[in-house]
Amino acid sequence: MFTQQMHKTNKVILEPLNYEHLKGLYKAGQHPKIWEWVLSNYTKTPEQLKEWFTTSAQFNKKEQIVFAIIDIASKEVVGTTRLFRLDAHNLSAEIGHTFISHHWQQTYINTHTKYLLLSHAFDALNLVRITFNTHEQNQKSRNAITRLGARFEGVAYKDRLLSDGSYRSTAKFSIIDEHWQSIKLQLEEKL
Template identity: 65%
Template sequence: MLKPISLETEKVKLTPLTENHLEALFKAGSHPDIWRWVFNNYCENKEKLALWFKNTAQFNQNEQIVMAIIDKTYGTVVGTTRLFRLDPHNQSAEIGHTFIAKSVQKTYVNTHAKYLLLNHAFEDLNLVRVTFCTHEENRVSRNAITRLGARFEGLAYKQRKLPDGNFRNTAIFSITDDQWQNIKAKLTERMQTTETA
């Protein structure tokens, strides 16, 4: 079972997403480029965001924890991410459903946010595997996942039906517990030595 928890580095804080975050999240999700490869632009309008929060972000809290990403430099919500599909028997979960405001993409924000979730997954929850999935053609997401140190495992063909009726080929990546300490050291070094990690 996933318990609500706040996690933070010097620059980024992850905290369970609440209704109080929605106004800032709506602004963070305003750029259309964010949604090119995503099934559902839930920041299209405030009504849609409210429904997403109620029906998706709050869905099955035993298997997922949905986080607001806060850039501590400005004290504002710059996106959301989650640890989900928790499988206690197989000690695994997935990290995803992430979006980050266009203004802070390719900065320290994603590295710090993912570091926090990975560290929580491996060191607090004692998981042995964390999976990342993205659209086969989403190069920005694939590059970001690769930069974390995740291994590309392959493509799952026609893995998910899209709202337009087409099917998505999904690129699957993973990090396992035996990789974590090495990846943790590299991420820690990156976070300490560069402003744009």
Template identity: 35%
Template sequence: MWLQHPVILENEVVKLLPLESSHFDGLLQAARDPRIWKYLSFNGLDSDAFRNELRSAVLRKTMGEEYPFTVFDNTTGKIIGSTRFYNMYPAHRKLEIGWTWYAPEYWGSGHNVACKSLLLTHAFEALSCVRVQFQVHEQNVRSRAAVERLGAKFEGILRNERIRDNGSIRNTAVYSIINTEWEQVKRLLHDRIKSPKS
């Protein structure tokens, strides 16, 4: 298995623990704001469907297909969201970071930068990735700006890339960071963690 379980990632701002069933109630509590789900393919406001997705994510983690994390605020210990490694291709040393969401009170707070810094460091330095990809709803201006602020490069739009749970067809913006860009991105992230509002 490419990722050696458990992967526990932590800095002063956030702690990422492998998703487990004991986190489900906290995640459901954090996910109650409809703004979280406006552009995501999945509607986490349906608590039964959300629990089923979380159970499936734990199973896919066990199978080595993806690696979901629960994100904790490292000051309060409170669950604030989730993210994961998926679309993992060890033979090609590439993966995707996605399924990322946070309770809105943590938007723009620096928690996302701190979280992505941990994930990207693990991807490039522990897993020796040559490519890390991000996919975002074309119309999700806030999330696209957040990915761009990480130093990821825009690669283009995949038209009619998926059909969301609500039946709408989504165009997807694709971004990436490659290994030769990592040191520069790492410095950028370090500076942004020190000054999270920048």
């Protein structure tokens, strides 16, 4: 159901992640603030990044596509994102596992990236529901998800065990097909 293809706007390219993107991804992931709310920093070393690429990014290509986010003007790999947890029966998926280089946060990158993913999900794959999850306390991410037009659905308490032994409570958001056309128009105005 997923197609391994490139998607682009006038400012951003999403390419299915491949080995050639790892050097740029390593560079993009070096600011510690990026990893404050993420379950694990897989860009600590080039070796860890290669391990992540092999075990996580390449995991079950029928259920996910992992993309490199590339800024067209600079040709830099500025992060990664994925469309995953495809449920072919319920026509749903999740967008997440996103990180964007600290330098490129709060720029056009996230809006263009999510527009491309949502367009592919709703217009090409004909999905009816996309979910977004983030740490309950990650207000920056929650604001970014809300700006996309996603609706807050609630908090799943103690949803994920973190590497430090604490638990993450997850703020859950969604966009459904009935809302997509109006959200799409709003996002296109922002592009």
